[in-house]
Amino acid sequence: MDQLDKGYEPQNVEKHWYAFWEEQQKFVASEESTSSSYSIVIPPPNVTGVLHMGHALNVTLQDVLCRYKRLKGFNVLWMPGTDHAGIATQNVVEKKLAAEGRSRHQLGREKFIDAVWEWRKESGSAIIHQLKRLGASCDWDRERFTMDEGLSLAVRKVFVELYHQGLIYKGDYIINWCHRCHTALSDLEVEHDEISGNLYHIRYPFPNKQEGLVVATTRPETMFGDTAVAIHPEDERYRNLTSEEVVLPLAGRNIKIIRDTYVGMSFGTGALKVTPAHDPNDFEIGNRHNLPRLKVIDDNGKMTEGAGKFAGMDRFKCREAVVSALKKQNLIVKIEPYHHNVGHCYRCKTVVEPNLSRQWFVRAKPLAEKAIEAVQQGTTRIIPEVWTPNYYDWLNNIRDWCISRQIWWGHQIPAWTCEVCKKLIVSMKAPDSCPSCNHPALIQETDVLDTWFSSALWPFSTMGWPDVTPLLGKFYPTSVLVTGFDILFFWVARMMMMGIHFMKDVPFKDVYVHALVRDEVGKKMSKSKGNVIDPLIVMDQYGTDAFRFTLAAFAAQGRDIKMSEKRVEGYRHFINKLWNASRFALIHIGEDSPDIRDEVMSLPNQWILSRYKNLVKTTCSALDSYFFNDAAGALYQFVWHEFCDWYLEAAKPALYGKEGEDVQEETKSVLMYVLKNTLILLHPFIPFVTEEIWHKLPGTHGSIMDSSFPSPDDQKTAWLENPDSERKMSVITNIITGVRNIRGEMNLLPSLKLKVIIQSDEPQLRDTVLSHAGIIVQMARISDLRVEKTGERAKSAATAFIEGAVIYVPLEGIIDLNKEIQRLEKEIAKFSIELNGVSRKLNNEDFLGKAPPDIIEKVKEKHGMLSAKQQQLQLTIDKIKSFI
RNA sequence: GGGCGGGUAGCUCAGUUGGGAGAGCAUCGGCCUUACAAGCCGAGGGUCACAGGUUCAAGCCCUGUUCCGCCUACCA
Numbered sequence: 012m013d014q015l016d017k018g019y020e021p022q023n024v025e026k027h028w029y030a031f032w033e034e035q036q037k038f039v040a041s042e043e044s045t046s047s048s049y050s051i052v053i054p055p056p057n058v059t060g061v062l063h064m065g066h067a068l069n070v071t072l073q074d075v076l077c078r079y080k081r082l083k084g085f086n087v088l089w090m091p092g093t094d095h096a097g098i099a100t101q102n103v104v105e106k107k108l109a110a111e112g113r114s115r116h117q118l119g120r121e122k123f124i125d126a127v128w129e130w131r132k133e134s135g136s137a138i139i140h141q142l143k144r145l146g147a148s149c150d151w152d153r154e155r156f157t158m159d160e161g162l163s164l165a166v167r168k169v170f171v172e173l174y175h176q177g178l179i180y181k182g183d184y185i186i187n188w189c190h191r192c193h194t195a196l197s198d199l200e201v202e203h204d205e206i207s208g209n210l211y212h213i214r215y216p217f218p219n220k221q222e223g224l225v226v227a228t229t230r231p232e233t234m235f236g237d238t239a240v241a242i243h244p245e246d247e248r249y250r251n252l253t254s255e256e257v258v259l260p261l262a263g264r265n266i267k268i269i270r271d272t273y274v275g276m277s278f279g280t281g282a283l284k285v286t287p288a289h290d291p292n293d294f295e296i297g298n299r300h301n302l303p304r305l306k307v308i309d310d311n312g313k314m315t316e317g318a319g320k321f322a323g324m325d326r327f328k329c330r331e332a333v334v335s336a337l338k339k340q341n342l343i344v345k346i347e348p349y350h351h352n353v354g355h356c357y358r359c360k361t362v363v364e365p366n367l368s369r370q371w372f373v374r375a376k377p378l379a380e381k382a383i384e385a386v387q388q389g390t391t392r393i394i395p396e397v398w399t400p401n402y403y404d405w406l407n408n409i410r411d412w413c414i415s416r417q418i419w420w421g422h423q424i425p426a427w428t429c430e431v432c433k434k435l436i437v438s439m440k441a442p443d444s445c446p447s448c449n450h451p452a453l454i455q456e457t458d459v460l461d462t463w464f465s466s467a468l469w470p471f472s473t474m475g476w477p478d479v480t481p482l483l484g485k486f487y488p489t490s491v492l493v494t495g496f497d498i499l500f501f502w503v504a505r506m507m508m509m510g511i512h513f514m515k516d517v518p519f520k521d522v523y524v525h526a527l528v529r530d531e532v533g534k535k536m537s538k539s540k541g542n543v544i545d546p547l548i549v550m551d552q553y554g555t556d557a558f559r560f561t562l563a564a565f566a567a568q569g570r571d572i573k574m575s576e577k578r579v580e581g582y583r584h585f586i587n588k589l590w591n592a593s594r595f596a597l598i599h600i601g602e603d604s605p606d607i608r609d610e611v612m613s614l615p616n617q618w619i620l621s622r623y624k625n626l627v628k629t630t631c632s633a634l635d636s637y638f639f640n641d642a643a644g645a646l647y648q649f650v651w652h653e654f655c656d657w658y659l660e661a662a663k664p665a666l667y668g669k670e671g672e673d674v675q676e677e678t679k680s681v682l683m684y685v686l687k688n689t690l691i692l693l694h695p696f697i698p699f700v701t702e703e704i705w706h707k708l709p710g711t712h713g714s715i716m717d718s719s720f721p722s723p724d725d726q727k728t729a730w731l732e733n734p735d736s737e738r739k740m741s742v743i744t745n746i747i748t749g750v751r752n753i754r755g756e757m758n759l760l761p762s763l764k765l766k767v768i769i770q771s772d773e774p775q776l777r778d779t780v781l782s783h784a785g786i787i788v789q790m791a792r793i794s795d796l797r798v799e800k801t802g803e804r805a806k807s808a809a810t811a812f813i814e815g816a817v818i819y820v821p822l823e824g825i826i827d828l829n830k831e832i833q834r835l836e837k838e839i840a841k842f843s844i845e846l847n848g849v850s851r852k853l854n855n856e857d858f859l860g861k862a863p864p865d866i867i868e869k870v871k872e873k874h875g876m877l878s879a880k881q882q883q884l885q886l887t888i889d890k891i892k893s894f895i
Numbered sequence: 896g897g898g899c900g901g902g903u904a905g906c907u908c909a910g911u912u913g914g915g916a917g918a919g920c921a922u923c924g925g926c927c928u929u930a931c932a933a934g935c936c937g938a939g940g941g942u943c944a945c946a947g948g949u950u951c952a953a954g955c956c957c958u959g960u961u962c963c964g965c966c967u968a969c970c971a
Contacts, residue, residue, distance in 0.1 A: 018933070203968080210971085228971060275970050283971055292969045352968080365969090397899070401966075404898070408968090496966085527965090564919090567909065570900080571965085575907060581919055584933045595930030640909070644918075659930075667929095748937095754925085755937030761926055792928075845915090852914095857951035866914055866952090873915080 015597060015707060019590035021554030024703045029143055031702075037081075037716045038148045040088035042481045049085040050486035051077060052470050053149060054494050054502070055157065057096035058131055059103045062141035064528035064574055065495055067546040070147050071562045072525060072639060073493045077148050078695035079634050080490075082720035088486045090473050091149035093138065095158040097421040097462040098192055098358045104130050104420075120419050120457075127420050131156075141547065146555055146698050155473045157465040158422070165472035166465050167425045167439045169513060174426075174437040178374045179414075181426075181435070183304075185294040186413050188366035189356035190312035194417040195370050197461060198410060199501055201354040201363050210349035211334060212279065214342045215240060215257040218265060223257050224249075225344050227279035229351060230289075231337070232329040235262055235318040236307040239285040241296060244270040246281050260342050261333065262319060269300050288367040306367050310417075326364070371415040371424060371458065378508035379406040385507060391517045394637055395568040398496060398524045405500050412505075414461045421459030428454050467505035470518035487514060491521040499524065523637050526571045544574050552576075556697035557583035563696050564643040585647055586700050589693070592655050593704045596686050599666045602709055605680035609730060613674050614743070614783055615661040616681040617736035622653050623685050624731040628723040630692050646693055654685065657744060664785045683708070691718050739779045742815070743787060746780065749811035749818045750791035756834050757809055757826055764794035768808075770801045771816035780816075806894065810835065810887045812880045828891050835891075839884045846877040 032038065040050075051073050056066055077089045104127045105115055115123040142149070155162060173179040187196040211231045216223035224240050240257055242249045256265045273296055274283045287297030288304040297304060307317040314324045321329050337343045354363040383406050385391050386399060393399045415424060426437045429445035430452040436442055444451040465472070470489055474482040488510070494503060503522055510518030549558050553576075560582045565572045611617055626649045633642035664670055665678040687708060694701040694715055705715035721728070750767055759765070771777050777798050780787065784796050801817070804810075808819040809831055852858050852870050859867060 015930090017931080226971080230971090273970085278970055286971095290969080290971075292971075295969085351971095401899070404967080499966095529964090565908085568911090570908085573907065575920090577920055578907070580933085584931095587933050588931070591931035591934085593930085598930070636911090638911080641911095644909075648918085655931085656935090660935095663929095751936060752938090756924095758925065761928060761936070852952080855951060859951080861951045862914075869914080 015590065015594040019587050019700060021556060021699065025555055025699045028699050028702045029146065035714060037714060038150050040150045041086050042485060044086040046084055046086040048485050049080040050088040050489040051491055051493065052090040052473055052489055053092065055092045055094040055469065056138045057099055058093040058135045059096055059100050060138045062138060062546050064544060064546055067145060068525060068528050068562045068566065069493060069495060070142055070145050071559045072566060074147050075563060075639060075695040076491065078698060079720065081716065082691060082694065082718065084719060089149045090153055091151060092155035092473060094462060094466055095156065095421065097416060097418055097459060100127060101418050101420040102358065115419065123419055144550060146559065161475065162465060162472045163422055165468050165476055166422045166460065168477045169468060169509065170425055171437055171439050173373065178377065179371060180374065181369065181371050183367060183369050185291045185365050186368050186370050187354060187363045188368065189359065189361050189363055191359045191361040192356060193310060195368060195413055195415060196356060196363060197413050200357045202357050203352040204355055205350055206353050207348060207350050209346050211346055212344040213337060214344055215260060217254040218256055218258055224282040225280045226282045226284040228284055229349060231333045232326055233286045233289045233307065234259065234284060236286040236288050236305040237266055237284045238287060238297065238302040238305060239267045239269045239300065241269050241271045241274050241283045241285050242281060243272060243274040243276045246276050248281060260340060261336055271296050271299065290365050304367050308364055308366065370413050373412040373414055375409040375412050378512055379409045381511045382406055382504060382507035385511060385517045391519060391522060393522045393524065398499060402499060402504060406504055414464050415458040416461055417458055421462065422465060424456040424458050424460060426456045430454060463501055463505060466502055467509040470506055470510055471514050488516050489519045491523055492519040493523045493525065495527055496524045497527060525566060528572045528574050549576065549579055553579045553583040554586060556700045557586050560585065560643060560696050563639045566639040585651065586697060588651055588655060590700065592659060593686060595659060596682050597707060600679050600683050600709060605676060607680045607684045611677055611681060613665060613677060614736055614739055615658055616678055617733045618740040619654065619658040619685055620681060620731040621733040621736050622649065623688065624728065626692065627721045631723050643696060650689060660790050661786045664789050669785060688721050690715060691720060742776055742779050743783055745813040746787055746818060747791045749813050750820060753809045753811055753820050761792060764792055765820050766795045767793045768797045768799065768805055768819040769816055770799055772801050773815050776815050804887065804890055812883050814876060817883060828894060832888055832891055835884050835888050839881060842877050842881050846881060849874045849877060
């Protein structure tokens with residue numbers, strides 16, 4: 012047997028055990044096993060990613076589940092991988108090139124993509140190493156990348172099928188355009204932030220130069236794209252217009268006045284400038300009235316020819332210029348400060364422009380309907396349920412999904428146009444010639460697909476689809492998806508849509524939505540805010556296990572996590588406590604590892620086994636329903652306060668041989684049994700330290716991962732449950748606590764051994780105390796323990812009252828009687844408040860008439876106990892007073 | 896504008912069918928008691944945001960108010 016070091020040093024063991032697990036293939040999922048399957052696909056981190064708190068929480072929870080299920084005998088597949096993260100990755104590599112004085116345009120598309128692959132080879136696996144550092148037990152041999160050959164094939168197949176089913180189409184629509192990233196963005200990729208700008212009221216005169224209509228806008232520069240002014244058909248103010256046209260200032264062209272119910276009569280003057288090419292609503296209005304679409308801002312954010320002399324000017328510069336030009340012509344009626352929400356690119360924060368553009372879209376409605384149904388029917392459960400309405404709400408109001416991106420890094424859209432006949436061909440493979448005119452000159456679309464398009468296929472594309480693989484058969488649908496709510500729409504809803512459509516089955520049975528890890532103000536952690544706590548540093552400092560345990564303990568459903576290093580430190584202490592308890596156990600167990608018998612004699616042994624059995628129940632039911640914090644809390648409470656504080660101390664006399672050889676042997680076996688199994692219960696949360704201790708235990712072979720998780724329903728261990736031992740043990744602990752309380756309150760040194768008298772009229776209680784006197788004497792530091800029937804109260808004694816007994820600690824000449832009176836009066840005061848409440852209930856007719864009998868019984872019992880105590884306290888005080 | 900979540904001890908937070916207000920950290924007092932000072936023992940500390948209501952009984956259910964946070968949105 013190896014002795015353990017005095018303190019646990021995580022750095023020394025974590026790497027070692029991770030390598031051991033990988034070497035022993037502990038994370039490998041079997042394609043042949045007949046055991047029940049359990050599968051999770053990891054939310055693929057961006058290949059550019061660096062491990063942050065969000066990953067850490069997400070991965071820890073998945074690892075807890077996977078390790079738990081493996082120990083329970085499931086055939087577990089945890090599918091790992093990374094996401095190619097189109098825009099993000101392109102940005103990273105572009106920045107790197109820029110540092111070398113190069114640009115992607117200099118390189119050209121092909122060379123640039125080579126450069127991205129090169130970059131991925133060099134630094135793309137950083138995040139994977141960091142996940143391993145966390146202890147993630149993924150089946151790494153199966154690692155996938157969204158740009159892998161296989162996954163790309165799946166992407167093309169899905170695209171082509173959706174196209175032929177009429178669920179993908181190409182067309183001219185208003186989309187969100189980022190001028191910096193130079194690409195379209197989906198609605199989800201636009202973040203709305205409130206900014207303070209101006210609302211400009213501009214007069215568009217009638218052709219006769221008279222009055223005209225006053226329109227209000229936040230973006231005056233778009234006026235060059237105006238092709239109408241709209242008013243509400245029922246607006247009284249415009250009942251008698253002198254003209255059906257107005258003159259567009261600066262441009263000088265005439266535009267129509269149209270009537271559309273979309274216009275709000277209470278906003279501004281009730282006249283709306285209509286710019287179909289630069290506003291989604293105006294676009295719709297334009298369609299209804301057949302208005303021309305004039306694009307006046309180009310893809311670089313510069314004004315086009317349509318802006319006349321402002322052509323070539325930056326859009327924001329142009330805004331100022333337009334305003335001052337209008338002022339000169341006296342056409343600005345007023346400028347009022349205006350707060351409104353403006354869309355920003357989620358990647359680079361540039362102000363996004365609604366822009367007319369030819370893009371590819373997924374027709375989302377039909378797909379969304381099935382995704383809603385699946386949750387309504389319970390085929391997929393969302394946990395906690397509070398997220399379900401959000402899910403429905405978004406899917407019910409879903410708009411078509413713009414999937415084309417004008418960047419280079421990603422899955423190029425598998426569509427070609429014939430240069431000759433202009434036919435559009437959508438196909439898995441590049442066609443040799445145009446099927447229509449047979450001409451070989453075909454040009455592929457340059458656009459790539461939204462990154463989330465490939466992520467949407469992740470649950471089945473990673474398992475080999477479109478091939479029919481054994482993996483799919485065994486592990487699809489997956490058991491649970493663990494994710495943060497921030498990607499519920501981006502990802503979860505879309506996986507549901509694609510999974511149902513292509514696999515004819517939901518991608519996961521459960522969706523566990525965990526909290527977001529925030530900073531102390533409740534803000535998302537972000538580099539720009541400087542409020543980031545780096546998980547890697549936390550792990551360095553406190554150990555991975557402590558960090559994981561903290562995350563699990565924090566993971567209460569429905570509430571965000573505010574990360575605090577203090578908490579991690581606290582749980583490091585817990586790890587160390589476990590370590591030292593194991594050290595203690597090893598010192599006493601010796602070389603052999605006796606098995607427990609089907610029956611144990613000593614009370615502490617009975618008690619801890621009963622408590623242990625209870626722990627198994629709590630842990631399993633908590634983990635089965637994703638109450639990670641409950642499981643962690645129960646384990647913490649058990650290990651520290653039940654196992655260490657009470658059991659190990661109570662077991663000492665037996666372990667030191669003071670209670671005979673039989674009890675000593677029995678205690679060794681129970682100590683070993685409980686420790687061993689508790690380590691297994693803890694392993695999903697703190698894999699490293701449990702594996703380390705496991706290998707030091709006598710009689711263990713191989714990895715702790717080979718053992719089986721205790722079952723709450725196991726008939727063979729049903730006998731462990733022992734309520735009688737729990738009742739008896741509580742007598743013992745009450746006495747010990749009572750004596751300790753006196754010692755503490757009276758400032759008596761622990762080195763001072765006390766004389767203690769226990770008086771009770773309950774023979775059973777006296778018997779329990781007598782037969783466990785050794786434990787009480789040891790733990791309460793008693794020199795002389797007497798147990799007797801209720802009788803004469805001891806003189807000059809400190810007194811404590813517990814259920815069914817009174818404890819006297821004679822302290823003649825040692826204690827200050829006035830101080831003791833004070834202490835007792837404080838006790839009385841405490842009881843009185845409670846007693847009043849209880850009495851009030853019992854005097855209440857309604858309570859007695861309407862409350863269930865078991866509750867009334869409980870209250871009566873409590874009343875009896877409290878009033879007896881109070882009476883005894885009062886008697887004791889009176890008695891002491893009579894001495895003074 | 897709409898929706899959701901939250902306000903519980905000094906701090907960070909648990910509290911799952913309504914029936915004993917809890918943990919960790921911090922604080923105070925006492926201890927090197929042969930696993931552990933990263934420890935042990937003891938103690939103090941809360942009108943459960945506010946106001947009503949339902950109930951024999953409310954931190955928990957209902958209504959309103961207020962403060963904070965998040966998500967979402969095409970009123971220029």
